[in-house]
Amino acid sequence: MTHGRDCITRCRALALYTEEPGRITRTFLSEPMRCVHADLGAWMRDCGMSVSVDAAGNLRGFYSGRTPDGPTLFIGSHLDTVPHAGAFDGILGVVLGIKLIELLQPRKLGFGIEVVGFSEEEGVRFGFPFIGSLALIGELGAAETAIANAIRAYGLDPDELPLAVASEQALGYLEFHIEQGPVLESLGASLGVVETIAGQTRLELMFEGRAGHAGTTPMHLRRDAVAGAAEWIFAVEAEARGIADLVATVGRIEAYPGASNVIAGAAKLSLDVRHREDTVRREAAVRLVAAAESIARRRDLIVTTEVRMEQAAVAMDPRLTDTLARAAGGPLRMVSGAGHDAMIVARRMPAAMLFLRSPGGLSHHPDESVFPEDVDAALTAGMNFFEELEKTA
């Protein structure tokens, strides 16, 4: 078995630790997380690492360097999943980190390596994402009561959260992750280096008109909320298509009252806009709200908009990213449209991310997969990355 295949086999085995038999669902500090900790912890120990679970429930395995006081390279990703998930989102990055230590062993480097399996990234259990990585950078603070209670219920002590914070001696953070999108596949590429994690604006819009009888209301006397919403969705798509790398999505639309023979009096929609440059994203969002208002005015509708999320883009560290790109043989440089732990960790230390191709662009789906040869390529890139760091550390 190749190393890539072994990583995939491990991910598939770990996927059996789930809250829902027959499906992969593993939320923050759920019971199956204990099995993941035990399984990966045992492998870490076999690889000569010292293992602990910090107060945020992060699994942490440390492989010391040649000297006890050298800097530390962090390699991490998350161990939790969305409901009905695939087997690779997050956990593959942790498995790759341990695999690299296995391959390195017994060689020691000029820096220590700490592999972190974050307890929480998806935000499923408490609607609050990135609990694990926020704890690592010391920004979880005094956790919310519900989170603190979950920590206690798992047998950990929320008062010890300050001890979870990464040492000042951090050399940087490396995250391997599946792309969760179709770009690498569409270009026939195995790997991509992330330069920026896109910023996000999320809005909720409500178009309001007047409900009416579908048979008795002539077209020119209608104030049809669904028709207005449809015109706007079309405009959203046109706007996004017209600006390089902008993505804009209406993923949710509901009509009220929602009967086939009643003209909709209201339509509620979501808008998700992302771009690597905050100004481009913000200006697009402003134009799209203006387009909604203009459509509403023309149609005698009222539109209300509410900002649900506004998150700035996060750049990966240019130097560490260059190092990673060299290590990976100069692959595509790309933007991550999804948020990742690297986005959080980047606030405290240089961070870099390597994407592995997602077959079919699939993620957050039970059919999510990864090619063994791509995992092998990622391992090679990881080993080269160590060598590059050895030259400079």
Add this chain to the structure above:
Amino acid sequence: MTHGRDCITRCRALALYTEEPGRITRTFLSEPMRCVHADLGAWMRDCGMSVSVDAAGNLRGFYSGRTPDGPTLFIGSHLDTVPHAGAFDGILGVVLGIKLIELLQPRKLGFGIEVVGFSEEEGVRFGFPFIGSLALIGELGAAETAIANAIRAYGLDPDELPLAVASEQALGYLEFHIEQGPVLESLGASLGVVETIAGQTRLELMFEGRAGHAGTTPMHLRRDAVAGAAEWIFAVEAEARGIADLVATVGRIEAYPGASNVIAGAAKLSLDVRHREDTVRREAAVRLVAAAESIARRRDLIVTTEVRMEQAAVAMDPRLTDTLARAAGGPLRMVSGAGHDAMIVARRMPAAMLFLRSPGGLSHHPDESVFPEDVDAALTAGMNFFEELEKTA
């Protein structure tokens, strides 16, 4: 109190017979229907009518003519309501019929008048509309088991349904009904004479593409079902606006999975198309399905369509309609976009309909109303109609 005001007061009082306190909901042979029968039946008797409830639960009051063997004019509408209804849809037509007899009394005409309060028109209780009028024309047949059981539970005998059929000696059928739309109001008119009840085509459509991550899927690699659906809704509106008197409505749209950060993999929509001419309606429906298919093809989506209802237009009787128009002082002639009992009864006898203006175009809504002066105008039209029929009957 004017006669118009009295009719309105009666409708508001009858609205208190409801299955849901605080709301007007009165379905086929529900308990509050007994109170409506008792209330209107007593008034009918006061007006010198003989009263019965037929095997379909229709309240029937007969006011004899000068001779016992003369023809019968039927005046009717329905006594049931949609859930959370207004106080006038249907029942106003029955109240007007009895009021006309009250005004006529003790005069006898060359024809008898039978006022029918249909037990069921809306189709709420069994998803099967027009139970009352179908029974009157002998087309309810051996009622479905559930309907037969409801008839028995009300203390009636479904085996006696054949006795509910209208006599061969029918002179015609007259129905007063609120417009349930904004046309009369927009023209500043009290009354309208219905020439045709529009035919209907109802479809359900499903656009299917591929769900995907809203952040990681570039616009050009998307197969977004909601974007395709939106383009089509826009096309539906344009088609209807381009053809005189065509109405086309998408009242229902659902996105799947329906999350703000997930590109919709599927979108389900309803389409309701109506026109007075069946060929115009059918051809429009064909073009709209073709438009959906063309949009789907261009966007690499799949669209499936399912016909849920296909109902031909029903013309009112030209002679009786001319008579009614003369009686009403030559008001606007119009198309009914909604179905009515007259549409069913027209299969057996000449039928005519008079619409009363709906303030705000509102119906199937607790704020549904009618102006007292419009009710007075309808009563005058009714009395004139009797005189017109006296001349010819």
